[in-house]
Amino acid sequence: MNKFWIMTTHTYLSKLKTKVFFISTALILAFLVLLVNFESIILTFAGEDEDKIAVLDESGELFDLMIIQENNDELILEPFIQSLEEGKALVSDGSYDALITLDLNQEGLPEATFYAKNMSDSQLQTKVQQQLQQLKTTLATAQLGIDQVAINEVFSPIAMDTVALNESGKSAEEMNQARGIVYVMLILLYIGVIMYGSLIATDVATEKSSRVMELLVSSVSPITHMFAKIIGIALLGLTQIFIFVSLAYMMLQAKGEQLSEFLGSFGLQDASLTILLYGILFYLLGYLLYATLAAMLGSLVSRVEEANQMVTPIILLIAVAFFLAMFGMNVPESSIVTITSFIPFFAPMLMFIRVGILDIPIWEVFLSVGILIGTIILFAIVGAKVYKGGVLMYGKSSSFKDIKKAILLTRKE
Structure with missing residues (x-):
């Protein structure tokens, strides 16, 4: 056990001092800074939020109605009394963001033409169209003698309460919280396996290329060396996560934003402790499964x-x-999700989704975890044999047939 911790510490410290660790950490920190300040950065480059619109009202009565009903703070509507060609020229030189011509058709309803320098700003077109649609609705209801208040009542959202008949079922709020945690855990597991799994494989290959491996496997057992490397790099990952969380917390404090508000935006505020514990469990089991495979193949x-x-x-x-x-x-109760939640390679993600969102029997969770742990143990035993023979195999190798060669080499020793 003493050798295991010595090798674990050596793996952790050696990787902690590498340029790859500093560069990857710096890049992810830069991404976090960008993410937390994304809205401020967009506003800085976007400039003014308000769009200045010139309105050429050929009917002489529609502009006043638009001003009365205007409820969009992002649009500045200005009356335009000059010619259409002069208006187009002002839009072209940037004095206005757009020009609208208004008139009444034969039915007494508004019709419009929208002029802009180019049609790349689809949001501006949508805002103007919504404003004109509201104007049309106002005039049409007035012609029919329908009160505007009654129209608003008709189009207001229906009030609908949701009630789960299953007493143990999750409420809508609990479902949203569960989805937030599941999203975070899925992304962490996906990124963690790709980053640290590749790091384990390349680290083993690097040691083999320097012939250090022959000395290591002669002093400690292969399974000790393999899991020392896996745990050491796992500690490296935890160090990075601690740095990221600390920086994110400091940035939120600097912005005057409370941590609870930030977590609430992801549905993580007042999250269930059980779901968090399940998330940690499946994250660790998923990492061990894929890390063992990566060490074996490396x-x-x-x-x-x-x-x-x-x-x-x-x-x-x-x-x-x-x-x-x-x-x-979106469909946690589907058959494919249920089946794959018991397959070891998919269980860390799929079973966690079912546990987080659905109310499933506890025996299904234990069965999935048991299969996952059994698979990790099996891969550890097979991986140790492949690892012991594989670390002594040199030369070009990129075929999975070499797994058999490595096991045979281990038996000959």
């Missing part, structure tokens, strides 16, 4: 370039699991 190659090729199937597996999870977020 032991078969001698170059970093080949290591990246060998972990491609792992990345494809986690990608399939992620897309299934995104599908399962």
